[in-house]
Amino acid sequence: MNHFEYGPEGLACEGAPLARIAAEVGTPVYVYSRATLARHFTVFRDALVAAGIVDPLVAYAVKANSNVAVLKVLGDLGAGADTVSEGEVRRALAAGIPAERIVFSGVGKTRREIEFALRAGVAEINVESEPELDLIARVAGALGLRAKVAFRVNPDVAAGGHAKIATGKSENKFGVSFAEAARLYANASNNANLEPVGVACHIGSQITDLAPMRAAFAKMRGLVEQLLAEGLSVERLDLGGGLGVPYFNNPEPPSPADFAAMVGEVTKGLPVKLAFEPGRVIAANAGVLVSEVIHVHERPEGRKFLVLDAAMNDLVRPAMYDAFHDIRPVIPRTGEAVYDVVGPVCETGDTFTRDRVLPPFAAGDLVAFMSAGAYGAAMASEYNTRPLVPEVLVDGDRYAVIRQRPTYDEILARDVIPEWI
Numbered sequence: 001m002n003h004f005e006y007g008p009e010g011l012a013c014e015g016a017p018l019a020r021i022a023a024e025v026g027t028p029v030y031v032y033s034r035a036t037l038a039r040h041f042t043v044f045r046d047a048l049v050a051a052g053i054v055d056p057l058v059a060y061a062v063k064a065n066s067n068v069a070v071l072k073v074l075g076d077l078g079a080g081a082d083t084v085s086e087g088e089v090r091r092a093l094a095a096g097i098p099a100e101r102i103v104f105s106g107v108g109k110t111r112r113e114i115e116f117a118l119r120a121g122v123a124e125i126n127v128e129s130e131p132e133l134d135l136i137a138r139v140a141g142a143l144g145l146r147a148k149v150a151f152r153v154n155p156d157v158a159a160g161g162h163a164k165i166a167t168g169k170s171e172n173k174f175g176v177s178f179a180e181a182a183r184l185y186a187n188a189s190n191n192a193n194l195e196p197v198g199v200a201c202h203i204g205s206q207i208t209d210l211a212p213m214r215a216a217f218a219k220m221r222g223l224v225e226q227l228l229a230e231g232l233s234v235e236r237l238d239l240g241g242g243l244g245v246p247y248f249n250n251p252e253p254p255s256p257a258d259f260a261a262m263v264g265e266v267t268k269g270l271p272v273k274l275a276f277e278p279g280r281v282i283a284a285n286a287g288v289l290v291s292e293v294i295h296v297h298e299r300p301e302g303r304k305f306l307v308l309d310a311a312m313n314d315l316v317r318p319a320m321y322d323a324f325h326d327i328r329p330v331i332p333r334t335g336e337a338v339y340d341v342v343g344p345v346c347e348t349g350d351t352f353t354r355d356r357v358l359p360p361f362a363a364g365d366l367v368a369f370m371s372a373g374a375y376g377a378a379m380a381s382e383y384n385t386r387p388l389v390p391e392v393l394v395d396g397d398r399y400a401v402i403r404q405r406p407t408y409d410e411i412l413a414r415d416v417i418p419e420w421i
């Protein structure tokens with residue numbers, strides 16, 4: 001469920017008409033619903049608790065939507081943060097999320113990033129390889145600290161979905177094998193600068209079938225049992241994120257309740273705390289991208305292009321993952337037309353969709369890309385020197401700009417012409 005409905009002034013986010021936000025902030029603009037973010041987080045956590053999972057750590061995956069105001073909404077409800085860079089750790093801390101609820105993941109953490117995370121006192125660093133474990137031990141040693149580490153295991157399970165967001169096969173770059181995990185865990189237990197606290201997995205994103213998750217989690221359970229049987233201390237099993245969301249072109253994904261019930265079954269009786277790293281399922285349907293039609297361009301042979309002021313630099317998912325976004329008129333229109341929906345960027349890839357049946361549009365109309373709250377603004381760039389798209393958070397009938405659109409002066413001021421040119 002989300003809070004984007006048609007009202008007297010057209011499509012609204014909670015009590016704020018999108019047309020009004022577009023007029024005041026300009027387009028393109030991302031608009032998020034605080035109530036939807038809160039609802040998605042609460043539904044996810046409550047489903048876990050209802051399935052018998054005691055005190056789960058729900059560490060929201062910051063990369064899905066990393067705006068500090070979004071993080072604060074979730075953090076205030078008890079969310080932790082799954083982070084993949086020093087920048088994301090800093091964002092989570094700036095949002096008031098306590099370090100003991102921050103997980104630091106990522107395949108290539110640098111020495112500096114590890115040092116920062118250790119000084120901040122994060123809950124665990126999820127280790128992705130043996131050389132990384134060695135680096136963490138050295139950095140912790142230099143700081144005179146004991147690093148809490150968890151081992152990210154690659155469970156060698158195909159999660160389905162787009163190849164660019166599958167992470168759980170052994171050919172992917174993520175994590176260590178089960179055999180390596182057991183060996184490294186035992187080694188780390190004997191290292192004065194390391195404190196192994198658990199194991200973790202994350203098999204991919206936009207997963208719409210529980211079977212591969214169940215298979216991966218069952219393997220993870222086996223690993224935890226093996227480590228415990230070897231007399232090692234295991235406090236936490238981190239089951240990652242990846243639960244899919246409806247993008248309205250595919251079958252309904254499993255609900256958080258179905259997911260939680262499956263987790264409850266697979267982990268029943270296991271004497272460790274569970275952690276989760278949901279991103280998309282919290283943020284995707286809590287946000288839209290609002291854009292204005294610049295031109296309707298009809299080719300002589302009949303193809304109609306809807307040229308928008310939003311482009312692949314603002315929302316890259318269609319270009320990068322062939323992703324589908326439902327596109328709705330902000331002011332309802334009757335009738336039908338078939339469009340290729342494109343942005344102004346000089347790339348053929350700057351095509352949001354082809355041959356989409358939509359209401360007929362004219363220049364100046366507003367459209368909303370639905371389900372754009374995750375991996376939307378977070379992946380935006382300034383390609384073609386298009387100012388970074390702003391973000392707005394709605395709460396009832398009030399709203400605030402939570403990231404300003406930069407001015408051209410600000411953009412140009414970042415570049416420096418050396419005196420020797």
Ligand SMILES: *Cc1c(COP(=O)(O)O)cnc(C)c1O
Binds near residue numbers: 063105202278
């Ligand atoms: C991307 C990522 C997530 C979040 O994935 P979603 O599909 O957005 O839920 C969680 N954990 C890790 C390690 C990730 O890389």
